[in-house]
Amino acid sequence: xxxxxxxxxxxxxxxxxxxxxxxxxxxxxxxxxxxxxxxxxxxxxxxxxxxxxxxxxxxxxxxxxxxxxxxxxxxxxxxxxxxxxxxxxxxxxxxxxxxxxxxxxxxxxxxxxxxxxxxxxxxxxxxxxxxxxxxxxxxxxxxxxxxxxxxxxxxxxxxxxxxxxxxxxxxxxxxxxxxxxxxxxxxxxxxxxxxxxxxxxxxxxxxxxxxxxxxxxxxxxxxxxxxxxxxxxxxxxxxxxxxxxxxxxxxxxxxxxxxxxxxxxxxxxxxxxxxxxxxxxxxxxxxxxxxxxxxxxxxxxxxxxxxxxxxxxxxxxxxxxxxxxxxxxxxxxxxxxxxxxxxxxxxxxxxxxxxxxxxxxxxxxxxxxxxxxxxxxxxxxx
Amino acid sequence: xxxxxxxxxxxxxxxxxxxxxxxxxxxxxxxxxxxxxxxxxxxxxxxx
Numbered sequence: 001x002x003x004x005x006x007x008x009x010x011x012x013x014x015x016x017x018x019x020x021x022x023x024x025x026x027x028x029x030x031x032x033x034x035x036x037x038x039x040x041x042x043x044x045x046x047x048x049x050x051x052x053x054x055x056x057x058x059x060x061x062x063x064x065x066x067x068x069x070x071x072x073x074x075x076x077x078x079x080x081x082x083x084x085x086x087x088x089x090x091x092x093x094x095x096x097x098x099x100x101x102x103x104x105x106x107x108x109x110x111x112x113x114x115x116x117x118x119x120x121x122x123x124x125x126x127x128x129x130x131x132x133x134x135x136x137x138x139x140x141x142x143x144x145x146x147x148x149x150x151x152x153x154x155x156x157x158x159x160x161x162x163x164x165x166x167x168x169x170x171x172x173x174x175x176x177x178x179x180x181x182x183x184x185x186x187x188x189x190x191x192x193x194x195x196x197x198x199x200x201x202x203x204x205x206x207x208x209x210x211x212x213x214x215x216x217x218x219x220x221x222x223x224x225x226x227x228x229x230x231x232x233x234x235x236x237x238x239x240x241x242x243x244x245x246x247x248x249x250x251x252x253x254x255x256x257x258x259x260x261x262x263x264x265x266x267x268x269x270x271x272x273x274x275x276x277x278x279x280x281x282x283x284x285x286x287x288x289x290x291x292x293x294x295x296x297x298x299x300x301x302x303x304x305x306x307x308x309x310x311x312x313x314x315x316x317x318x319x320x321x322x323x324x325x326x327x328x329x330x331x332x333x334x335x336x337x338x339x340x341x342x343x344x345x346x347x348x349x350x351x352x353x354x355x356x357x358x359x360x361x362x363x364x365x366x367x368x369x370x371x372x373x374x375x376x377x378x379x380x381x382x
Numbered sequence: 383x384x385x386x387x388x389x390x391x392x393x394x395x396x397x398x399x400x401x402x403x404x405x406x407x408x409x410x411x412x413x414x415x416x417x418x419x420x421x422x423x424x425x426x427x428x429x430x
Contacts, residue, residue, distance in 0.1 A: 105411035112397075112404040119393040126389040135389070203420035211414055219410065223403055362404055369399040373392050377383065 022275030053270020093237020111358025114324025142293030227368015
């Protein structure tokens with residue numbers, strides 16, 4: 001009887017005995033992510049499940065990511081198959097209004113410039129000794145687009161998924177802190193004061209809005225077939241929104257599907273943050289490179305805005321170049337706030353929204369182009 | 383393929399390709415707006 005009691009008591013202590021310092025650190029990191037999501041409001045929809053997933057997976061002997069583990073099932077079937085990020089893309093498409101972009105299509109070029117940080121960071125990562133596909137995964141944080149970063153890293157560098165996702169979502173929420181110093185450093189006060197006037201709201205026909213997602217899907221997917229799942233799902237969601245005939249599907253994509261998938265995706269990302277996998281010097285490097293990628297996106301966007309300013313005889317305020325990243329509509333709001341600091345009568349919001357909508361398409365196109373280039377070079381399979 | 387050939391190829395074609403695709407997309411949007419123009423708002427008859 002005594003030995004049975006002792007054995008039973010030992011069973012209660014097994015978890016404590018097997019708790020290593022790495023797991024303790026990861027439990028604290030999970031708690032930190034929960035704190036940032038709950039108390040600071042940084043992307044709570046993602047950081048709360050990610051933080052909790054990180055806690056669950058670091059409980060000793062719970063084996064959440066083991067062969068039969070509860071999180072392993074969702075990870076294998078939702079993340080490794082890329083289904084989760086693609087379902088989220090349908091929701092994003094259903095929620096996005098491309099009207100500002102359709103009104104002012106030339107601004108879409110700012111959405112291209114706002115992705116250059118991806119490619120510059122790729123070079124930097126290679127210089128730091130990253131493997132080719134690891135460098136691609138860390139560079140894509142510069143898309144400033146969580147689902148794109150998750151899609152690419154889960155496909156080509158799943159061991160980096162946790163770091164890449166946490167970096168992508170954390171920095172997206174920090175855009176109001178990251179962008180303004182760069183915008184100020186690269187522009188003169190005179191440039192920041194340029195008045196672009198109230199954007200003229202141009203009516204766009206319903207047919208154009210319906211045809212737009214179909215044309216984008218066909219055109220961009222033919223040019224960059226590897227990115228067809230990314231482009232196609234965003235545009236499917238947008239077609240459901242604009243067609244006006246599948247309101248139930250649109251509502252489901254915006255709400256139920258996005259909510260359920262966000263919860264499961266967040267938990268799965270957290271589940272990749274096991275101590276042995278996450279507590280490496282490379283993780284810190286991934287986080288630094290992600291920060292550099294988003295900073296470079298902003299810098300190149302603003303510089304491109306300066307070029308457009310010069311080419312148009314000073315009619316474009318270079319600040320709107322910063323909205324060429326994909327953080328929608330946060331980045332456009334940052335531009336509006338910065339513009340008004342230097343000229344209270346300046347309303348840059350609608351112009352910045354056009355650039356920001358361009359950035360949303362730009363991030364997906366940039367990833368699609370990159371995947372197709374990798375395929376063409378034989379780095380990834382066909 | 384060595385690291386730098388890989389890096390510069392992806393960077394240059396990636397940046398150029400992204401810019402090119404989005405530029406053509408902007409032309410397609412202009413074309414769509416011409417082919418499917420928005421109906422003009424009808425003038426209010428009471429206002430003469």
